[in-house]
Amino acid sequence: MTDVYNFSPGPAALPRSVLEKVQAELLNWHNLGVSVMEVSHRSPYFLEIVEHSTALLRELLAIPDHYQILFLQGGAQLQFAGVPLNLLDGAASADYIRTGRWSDLAYQEAKKYADISLACDAELNGYTTIPDAASWQLSKDAAYCYYCDNETVHGLEFTTVPDVAVPLVADMSSNLFSRAIDIERFGVIIACAQKNFGPAGVTVVIVRDDLLQRDAHPMTPLVMNYRENVARQSMINTPATFPWYVATEVFEWVKKEGGVNEMDRRARVRSALLYNLIDESRFYDCPIDPNYRSRMNVVFDLPTAALTQQFIQEAEQQGLLFLKGHKARGGIRASLYNAMPMAGVKKLATFMQQFEKLNV
Ligand SMILES: Cc1ncc(COP(=O)(O)O)c(C=O)c1O
Numbered sequence: 001m002t003d004v005y006n007f008s009p010g011p012a013a014l015p016r017s018v019l020e021k022v023q024a025e026l027l028n029w030h031n032l033g034v035s036v037m038e039v040s041h042r043s044p045y046f047l048e049i050v051e052h053s054t055a056l057l058r059e060l061l062a063i064p065d066h067y068q069i070l071f072l073q074g075g076a077q078l079q080f081a082g083v084p085l086n087l088l089d090g091a092a093s094a095d096y097i098r099t100g101r102w103s104d105l106a107y108q109e110a111k112k113y114a115d116i117s118l119a120c121d122a123e124l125n126g127y128t129t130i131p132d133a134a135s136w137q138l139s140k141d142a143a144y145c146y147y148c149d150n151e152t153v154h155g156l157e158f159t160t161v162p163d164v165a166v167p168l169v170a171d172m173s174s175n176l177f178s179r180a181i182d183i184e185r186f187g188v189i190i191a192c193a194q195k196n197f198g199p200a201g202v203t204v205v206i207v208r209d210d211l212l213q214r215d216a217h218p219m220t221p222l223v224m225n226y227r228e229n230v231a232r233q234s235m236i237n238t239p240a241t242f243p244w245y246v247a248t249e250v251f252e253w254v255k256k257e258g259g260v261n262e263m264d265r266r267a268r269v270r271s272a273l274l275y276n277l278i279d280e281s282r283f284y285d286c287p288i289d290p291n292y293r294s295r296m297n298v299v300f301d302l303p304t305a306a307l308t309q310q311f312i313q314e315a316e317q318q319g320l321l322f323l324k325g326h327k328a329r330g331g332i333r334a335s336l337y338n339a340m341p342m343a344g345v346k347k348l349a350t351f352m353q354q355f356e357k358l359n360v
Pocket residue numbers: 010074075076077078102148150151152153171172173174192
């Protein structure tokens with residue numbers, strides 16, 4: 001089974017050493033004779049994890065003290081509502097940058113709460129490139145500006161942080177911990193765990209202190225209120241203790257492997273191997289603008305639907321799993337998050353070359 005590689009977009013591959021550690025201490029955590037899953041979140045044992053994970057996350061991403069870190073439930077999509085509910089504070093509008101499925105869903109959700117305008121819309125180009133920032137229609141009166149740093153479905157990733165005059169909100173669900181970021185450019189960052197740093201169930205929200213002064217909409221559920229969550233250490237209700245614990249182990253792993261700069265280096269090497277192969281081939285095609293190709297989710301197409309199906313099946317027989325593209329765009333998607341070893345990408349590249357030779 002060691003030659004199996006998981007290209008799932010999420011829930012996605014976790015580092016093998018983390019899974020082994022979790023397995024080894026599953027029945028007897030901290031020599032307590034019970035599993036971490038069976039320990040109260042209010043016990044000093046679990047609070048140790050809370051302190052440790054927060055400190056590690058702060059260290060890995062160089063998060064300054066005037067930002068707070070929350071570990072919430074409900075996934076990234078609950079934050080599509082959480083962001084407008086917590087940040088609008090009576091304002092009439094916010095700006096959204098639509099570059100793919102995930103920013104589109106965030107936009108659709110936010111429209112329930114205010115007059116949201118699309119300052120930039122890549123739907124017009126089929127989500128294959130990010131329109132030049134000079135063409136964006138940004139409003140100075142917007143409560144915030146929202147974008148998705150890496151569009152997991154369409155394989156589009158920003159290379160620079162958008163320059164806006166209002167607080168910037170980023171969905172980094174599929175690329176947090178894959179490179180260094182200048183946190184001070186952001187008002188809020190949201191990221192679900194199940195792509196790059198843990199099992200589904202825990203979602204990180206990083207919020208700048210001044211935005212915590214904004215009053216949440218009166219109908220905001222208490223468990224979604226950022227200010228209350230800061231005051232109560234993300235424990236208004238019982239947190240997702242097991243995913244939180246596993247995420248902390250992944251943070252340890254990222255640190256041990258060299259931190260986010262090393263994750264970035266690996267991500268570039270991994271994705272370049274596939275993009276170069278695709279660009280040299282007349283069989284495979286990647287329609288994404290080379291300036292914005294994701295390091296995390298490499299999307300590409302084969303000449304026919306039948307060949308795409310055959311590719312997925314034969315890949316699976318060789319231990320290259322979950323390469324099917326999202327139904328919103330079809331084709332193939334190879335997700336290459338932090339836990340993907342280079343050997344997995346090399347094996348996929350060899351398979352792609354052989355498949356092309358046999359089917360061209
Ligand atoms: C960029 C991005 N945002 C949001 C989501 C939604 O996350 P969740 O399923 O945790 O709500 C996903 C993936 O599922 C994603 O890739």
